[in-house]
Amino acid sequence: MRRYKRTLLALALATSVVTGTAGWASGSAQRAVTGPPPGSDAWVEDRSLGRALPHPGTASAREVAGFFRTLSDAQQRVLVRRHPLVVGNLDGVPVALRYRANSLAVRGTSFDRLAVDGRQILAFDPRGRGQVAEVYGDLERARTVSVVVPGADIDAGTFDRANDPYGTPAGMAKSLRTAAGDGTAVIAWVGYTTPVGVGLDAATGDLAEAGAVRLTRFTRGLTAVGIPAPVLFCHSYGSVVCGLGARGGDVAVSGIVVMGSPGVRAGSARELKAPVWAAKSAGDWISKVPHVRFLGLGHGDDPTDPEFGARPVPARQVHGHSGYFAPGTDSLDAFAAIARTGGGR
Template sequence: MGYRWRRAVLAVLVASAVTLPVVGAARPRVPAPPPVALAPPTAATLDATYAAHRANAGKAARMAADHGDRRRAAADRALADPARQLLSFDGRGAGLVTEVLGDLAHADRVAVLVPGSDTGIDTYGRFRAAARALHARLTREAPAGTRTAVVAWLGYETPATIGLAVATTDRADRAAPELRSLVADLRVIIGPRPRISLLCHSYGSVVCVRAAPGLDVDDIAVVGSPGTGADTAAALRTRARIWAARGAGDWVENVPHLTVDLFGTRVGFGTDPVSPAFGARVFTAGDGGHSDYFAPGSTSLTNLTRIVLGETEAVTHD
């Protein structure tokens, strides 16, 4: 086996091992109702939209319970709680959900979180914890009169941690139009003036970059990225500022930054986003590991909060 082949195989194995350390790659196939068909939301219809998707989550919980899947039933039931603000919900398969934290209709700063591999309804609690930590920090740090909201967007079928899909752009290519649609919907709800930031973790960074050209957002920050599939930030054709960070304890650093053909499939994500060659604004992420970027009190969360608030001069750099 030649050098390039060894590197390619290593890229698959390492990316599969460290892209997101969530246990449980098996994908559930429990009964669930189809998602409700609604017109695109507006500021005036947000409450009705939230209520419709909560009701659908409640139906999904009952179907999962009847099927004997107590774990999924509990997860769906939590999403159906009257306090939850669901912008979308699809309980089929691994599940998709978009949840809003805060008053989206009146927000001046909106952060959209895009997750990495093996994120579904069964593992959604971990993703939501990151969104809640960010929202709490934004609420505490926002200047007087500045209103914030966080959108936890599990809007695509994430790849499994173990498998070839996690080392290719295929899932990201399919997800990018959905992310673009979400941003368009957000602009209808909040208008053109509020700032929107995409905060993209691990494989989610590939999704964000695939959606980036011409996207109406102000900042795109990738953290724990194995690469984005792009050679440079300048090649993204976006007005957004491009940020990148990697924690000192993040094993994704060991992912080889190359792109090669492996058994007829294009594998790997190219240039390291925190390298000078990529050209992003590299910021400090501290000593955390791959799952620690949104940990309360962390350096990375501090800087991500500053990016969302537009306090770019306060962002610390390595």
């Protein structure tokens, strides 16, 4: 009977999306940004060091890290100057070098606010709506690392908007870093094309699948340069990205925390191959989204369902869909404890 009811819900979801009779149909279709960083063609052709540079589309993060370890400081500076967008986005490049490259890459763009002194921009891709990753804390010396993966309506222009501090990855990351304290670093990662609104993109997994590939490479790039495997804090549609990346065991992580999740495209926490925590506020509108999958629509079981097997995170003090990182909430206290221990290592 339960399976029958779920099938009927799934059919209703599919019908509402296709016919546009429900809120799911109010979004705007997006094309995922994929592939190597902009400027890669010039990078591949560059022989200024007297040898080939690692191919941005095929070299692993470990291979990139190994290549950069062979370079002198002067050679590194040459590459930063000639190819800031590639160096700044190439996973496996040393952290400090990526900061330097991205400080150059953002200047003169519509996102030049990111070049303000003191900002630690770990990735910047101006294509599409823009993608960015920013670090809070000392990433190179941190004992534990966390990565915030956002949901819909987030890009390089909105990831740090001031009027919604705890509904943006920058605000979430800052709040988590403050609560977790010294010895931790938190990365606000807007490294994939997010859905706009709650349309078909949000109901399907296409953007999440593309995002999972980018998240996998990003986390492997951290570990390739000696950064601890991070805990992922995945909000809303971002939890779909994390789930798809983790199901294959490809993402280099020490734990996964999902909040306000529509589902992670997995039938149980065991499928994610890492410790999993889940939080959902009673007042979160995501509770109205059917936790089903049918004809590619929907994202599956509710991670907060006890049968899913995730460890519960309290969210009694959370307001709405974007209040999980608000100071003073029980959810933030729990998140900070997870971040401090690196997923319990």
